[in-house]
Amino acid sequence: MSMRKICWAAACLSVALAPLHAFGQTQEASYGFGTAARPEELAAFFGIPSDGAGLPPGSGDAAKGATVYADKCAACHGKQLEGNPAKGIGGDKLLGGRGTLASKTPIKTVESYWPYATTLFDYVKRSMPFNAPGSLSDEEVYSVVAYILSEAKIITPVEKMDATTLPKVVMPNRDGFEPDPRPEVQLYR
Amino acid sequence: MDKTPTLVLDDKTRQMIDQMIIAEQRHLAKRHDEEACACREGMFPRDMAANRRSVLFAAGSSAAAAAMLATAARAAERKAPPGAEFFEPPADPTKELGRAVAADEGYGSRSQFETEVRWRYPTANEYTSWSMTPLDQMVGNLTPSGLHFERHHAGTPTIDPSKHMLFVHGMVQTAKKFSMADLKRFPYIVRKHFIECSGNGLTEWVKPTLKTVQGTHGLISTSEWTGVPFAAIAREVGLKQGVAWVLAEGADAAVMTRSIPLEKMLKDAILAYGQNGEAIRPEQGYPLRLILPGWEGNTHIKWLRRLELSDKPFMTREETSKYTDLMPNGKARQFSFEMEAKSVITFPSGEMKLPGPGFYNISGLAWSARGRVQSVDVSIDGGKTWYPARLDTVPEPISTVRFSFPWSWNGERCVLQSRCTDETGYLQPTLAQLTAIRGANGPFGSVYHLNAIQSWAVAADGSVSNVHA
Numbered sequence: 001m002s003m004r005k006i007c008w009a010a011a012c013l014s015v016a017l018a019p020l021h022a023f024g025q026t027q028e029a030s031y032g033f034g035t036a037a038r039p040e041e042l043a044a045f046f047g048i049p050s051d052g053a054g055l056p057p058g059s060g061d062a063a064k065g066a067t068v069y070a071d072k073c074a075a076c077h078g079k080q081l082e083g084n085p086a087k088g089i090g091g092d093k094l095l096g097g098r099g100t101l102a103s104k105t106p107i108k109t110v111e112s113y114w115p116y117a118t119t120l121f122d123y124v125k126r127s128m129p130f131n132a133p134g135s136l137s138d139e140e141v142y143s144v145v146a147y148i149l150s151e152a153k154i155i156t157p158v159e160k161m162d163a164t165t166l167p168k169v170v171m172p173n174r175d176g177f178e179p180d181p182r183p184e185v186q187l188y189r
Numbered sequence: 190m191d192k193t194p195t196l197v198l199d200d201k202t203r204q205m206i207d208q209m210i211i212a213e214q215r216h217l218a219k220r221h222d223e224e225a226c227a228c229r230e231g232m233f234p235r236d237m238a239a240n241r242r243s244v245l246f247a248a249g250s251s252a253a254a255a256a257m258l259a260t261a262a263r264a265a266e267r268k269a270p271p272g273a274e275f276f277e278p279p280a281d282p283t284k285e286l287g288r289a290v291a292a293d294e295g296y297g298s299r300s301q302f303e304t305e306v307r308w309r310y311p312t313a314n315e316y317t318s319w320s321m322t323p324l325d326q327m328v329g330n331l332t333p334s335g336l337h338f339e340r341h342h343a344g345t346p347t348i349d350p351s352k353h354m355l356f357v358h359g360m361v362q363t364a365k366k367f368s369m370a371d372l373k374r375f376p377y378i379v380r381k382h383f384i385e386c387s388g389n390g391l392t393e394w395v396k397p398t399l400k401t402v403q404g405t406h407g408l409i410s411t412s413e414w415t416g417v418p419f420a421a422i423a424r425e426v427g428l429k430q431g432v433a434w435v436l437a438e439g440a441d442a443a444v445m446t447r448s449i450p451l452e453k454m455l456k457d458a459i460l461a462y463g464q465n466g467e468a469i470r471p472e473q474g475y476p477l478r479l480i481l482p483g484w485e486g487n488t489h490i491k492w493l494r495r496l497e498l499s500d501k502p503f504m505t506r507e508e509t510s511k512y513t514d515l516m517p518n519g520k521a522r523q524f525s526f527e528m529e530a531k532s533v534i535t536f537p538s539g540e541m542k543l544p545g546p547g548f549y550n551i552s553g554l555a556w557s558a559r560g561r562v563q564s565v566d567v568s569i570d571g572g573k574t575w576y577p578a579r580l581d582t583v584p585e586p587i588s589t590v591r592f593s594f595p596w597s598w599n600g601e602r603c604v605l606q607s608r609c610t611d612e613t614g615y616l617q618p619t620l621a622q623l624t625a626i627r628g629a630n631g632p633f634g635s636v637y638h639l640n641a642i643q644s645w646a647v648a649a650d651g652s653v654s655n656v657h658a
Contacts, residue, residue, distance in 0.1 A: 030425060033374050034357075034365040041366065042358050045495055047436045047446060047503045085204060090313030102519030113521075114510050123506040126444045127343060130314075133442045177513060180525035182638075183559075184626050187618050 048122040052167030055121065058138040059162035062155075065147025068140045072129045081151055091130070095152050098172055111152035115177055117161075117169035121145050142166070206392050208311040213404045216308045217540060269301040272335050276301065299333075307336055308403070316344040317443075319386065321407025324535045324554065330582045330591045331381070332410035334470045338486075340386055340408070341472070342507075343442035346492055350468075350476035353440070355460070359498035362427025369462065369476050375417040378459060380482070381588040383556045385409040385528045387485035387512060391636040393643075394624075397655040402538035405643065405655060409556070411589040412473075414480050415463030419454045422496075432498045436505075437479050440494040447488045448502035449481065453526075457482050457587075460493065482587040483558025484526040485637070487512055514635045517628030530557035530617045531640040532565055532592070532609035543651035546600035551578075556589040557611035564610045567594040571604035571644060571658040572619065578607065598647065604658045605645045617642055620657060 048054050070079075076091030078084050083093030097107030106112075110120060125141045127133045136144070146161040155161075155169060268275035274293070279285050305326035312318040319340040322332055332338075339345075350369045358364035386408035392398040399405050419435075428451075435454050439445040449458070459480040462469060469475045474491030481488050487507060502508065502524070514522040532555035537543060555565045561584040566575035578592040592607070608617040620641035627635050644658040 031375060031421075033371045034367040034425060035371075037356050037358055037364040037366045042356065042364060045356065045358075045438070045497070047438070047497055047505070049499070049501055049503045051501075085313055087313050088315075090317070101515060101521075102517065106515055106519075108510065108515070110510070116504050116509065119504050119506055119509050122446075122503070126446070127442065130316075130343070133343065133444065176519065176521055177509070177523040178520050180514075180522045180527075182522075182525065182527065182529065183613075183615055186626060187616060187622065188614050189616050 046122070046125065048118045050116040050118050050167065052118055052163055055118070055163035055166060056138040057163065058142055059160050060139050060141070060143025060146050061160050062143075062147045062150035062157045064139075065143035065145070065150070068136070068144045069147050072132075072136065072140075073144060076130060081148065094148055101173065101176065109152075110148055111154065111172065113173050113176070115171055115174045117145065117149060117154075117166050117171055120148065121161075121166060205310075205312065206398060209392055209399060209404065212308060212311040213399050213401060216403075217400065220304075270299075270304040271306055272299050273301040273303065274298055299335075305336065307338065307407075317342050319388075319408065321403045322410045323403045324406055324409075324533070325402045325538050325541070327535065327554075330411060330554070330589055331465060332412060334412065334465050334467070334473070337384075337410040337412060337464075337470065337473055338386065338408050339472045340486060341441065341443075341491075342445050345472045346441045347471065348440060348476060348492055353476050353494070355477060355493060356495045357422055357426045357498075358495075359436075360429040360432045360500065361498055362429065365426050367422070372417055372460060372462065372477070375421050377415055377463075378418055379413060379415045379463075380459065380480075381411060381413045381585050382480060382482045383409055383411040383528075383587065383589045384480075384486045384489055385531075385556070387487065387525075387528065387637040390639040390641075393641075393655075394620075394629075394636065394639060397644075397657050400539045400655055402533060402535050402643075405539070406533045406535075408486070409554070409589070411554075411556075412464045413466070414459055414461040416459040416461030416477075416480065419458040419460060419496075422460065423455060428498065431500045434499050434502045436495070436497040436499060436503050437488075437490040437493060438495040438497070439474075439490045440492040445487075445490055445507065446503065446505040447490060447507055448499075448505060449479075449488060450524075451498070453481060453484070481526075483528055485512065485528055488526060512637065514627075514637050516635060525638060527558040528556075529638070529640045530559065530562070530609045530611040530615050531555070532562075532607045532617060533643045534567070534605050534607050534645055537605070537647065537653045538645055539653055539655045541653045543598060543647060543653070545651060546598050549596050549598055551594040551596045551605065551607075552581075553578075553592055553607050554589045555592055555607065555609040556587075557609065557613075557615070558587060559615060560586050560612040562590040562609055563612045563614075565590070565592040566608050566610075567592075567596075568606040568608075569596060569603050572606050572608075572642065575608070600649060602649050603647050604656065605647060606642050606658070608642050 046054050076084050076089050077094055081094040084091045094110045097109045097112030100107045100112060114120060121141055124144060142161045149155045149169060150157045305323040307320035307322060309318055309320045320338060322336050322338045353369055355367045389408035390405055393405055432451050434448045435451055436446055436448050461478050461480045462476055464470060464473055469478055477493045479490040479493050514525050532553060534551055534553040536552045551567055555562045565578040567578045568575050578594045581591040581593050584590050610616050618641055623641050644656050646654050646656040
């Protein structure tokens with residue numbers, strides 16, 4: 001076979017094989033990366049929606065919560081839950097502000113603004129106290145949540161907070177939120 | 190047009206704004222100390238080589254008076270600004286050898302003569318705070334990783350990537366965990382996107398408050414992000430019927446959470462591990478961050494460790510008590526994710542001084558959550574007449590565009606503005622238009638999502654200041 005014929009044959013062969021190179025780029029149905037998460041690994045996580053799904057066992061009331069609050073919360077949020085704007089602290093005010101949201105000086109607190117009590121549980125368990133996040137037991141979280149809600153006169157001082165009662169608490173501003181209406185069509189020309 | 194909205198700020202807002210003014214003043218004072226030139230920082234490159242070193246050293250020492258003793262001590266020892274190393278400048282660099290190749294141990298730093306830094310919004314607590322990008326000093330379109338604005342809710346965690354896992358569970362066929370090595374095996378995408386904090390400009394609703402563009406607009410930055418599309422992960426775990434929301438959770442001390450609609454996650458969410466060609470910076474979420482193109486910054490969960498798929502939102506603290514927009518009727522807009530079309534002139538901008546009449550290349554940035562920037566207009570008469578600006582970068586979806594406008598200043602007082610139109614036809618509003626819709630009595634509620642046209646007044650002496658016009 002002459003050199004020219006070999007080249008010609010090679011050229012034909014490469015043209016014939018070209019589509020096969022394309023097929024060399026695979027599209028995997030699944031890569032199989034990652035490993036199955038074990039239930040005990042997932043058990044440590046939580047995210048409590050407003051229906052209370054995932055609330056842990058246990059309970060607490062305002063009396064127990066008052067002690068927890070004094071020990072773990074008052075330094076930043078104030079003895080009267082009035083907040084503490086001091087340098088290095090900056091803890092939010094937790095009480096007051098009902099009826100102010102439509103005024104020129106709205107005061108947004110747990111009492112006046114937060115739509116769900118479950119959010120309070122989730123947030124306290126998740127990231128409070130600020131300097132020792134995640135250090136409270138579930139009993140302590142239920143208790144301090146009960147204390148705040150009781151001080152806000154949203155529940156009575158004797159009501160127990162647990163996985164059943166907490167999602168039933170109706171916060172004053174439960175219906176205070178609406179979906180984002182943007183884009184504001186007035187701004188199109 | 191000059192109607193000043195009557196607005197009464199609550200105590201907390203007022204305190205925050207006052208503190209912010211003080212912080213900016215402190216930053217400006219320090220910067221002016223560093224300047225030997227009458228043309229203030231940001232005007233032109235100055236011939237500072239001769240004395241910059243000594244004043245830098247002095248600035249480091251004076252800062253030591255403040256609380257950041259350790260930082261200042263480090264800076265003084267280094268004799269150079271943050272991110273730089275000090276070297277004695279030779280009288281003539283052509284007459285002696287420079288530094289050896291790789292003498293920096295293989296990782297470069299910026300010039301010791303470049304001093305721009307982020308400054309922190311002086312919230313009472315420095316672990317839940319934010320820092321601003323010096324937009325007036327930025328060159329081009331991308332933000333250097335070290336100057337990308339920050340917002341942390343409980344400080345920057347230190348995370349060993351070899352131990353970091355992303356858990357994906359909830360309404361899925363197979364709950365899975367992915368190591369960083371696992372994630373990096375997936376096909377990736379690379380996109381330039383801006384991130385803007387929904388609170389960008391919060392001091393500017395009522396009256397011009399901060400002096401510089403770093404203060405008024407510094408909560409936006411643009412990076413090239415590299416990572417895995419969420420859609421690829423979704424296929425890997427298998428979605429169950431009825432999934433509508435995804436909870437994203439960070440591995441910081443705030444264990445920060447936001448609920449994100451599945452539609453957005455599947456459309457363009459990126460689980461990013463790369464920023465501007467290298468690993469994401471620790472303060473930007475190392476080793477893994479959620480990128481939600483165009484959505485308010487707090488939703489781009491940093492230090493991402495968990496995604497839980499659900500049929501409903503979780504109503505976390507950050508989507509109920511925070512990051513909701515209280516309107517005058519007492520109702521609050523919730524899940525207000527998009528950062529709408531906006532632009533700002535960064536040169537000339539507040540606290541700069543033009544040396545005299547003549548040619549200036551007005552320059553700025555424009556962006557929109559809803560796609561590409563279509564056009565930018567510039568006005569030199571406070572919005573009476575508009576001229577098309579030049580787009581200096583090719584518009585990319587949900588990314589900033591650098592624009593410029595050649596301008597011959599006649600030496601008379603004037604007001605500079607820019608406005609952005611995005612590819613949906615949305616035109617950046619005036620402040621009056623925005624407050625006409627959202628009301629002017631929403632302090633601390635509707636402080637978010639300010640995308641109004643910014644005005645800079647140029648006085649006859651060339652000094653530039655923040656005004657409402």
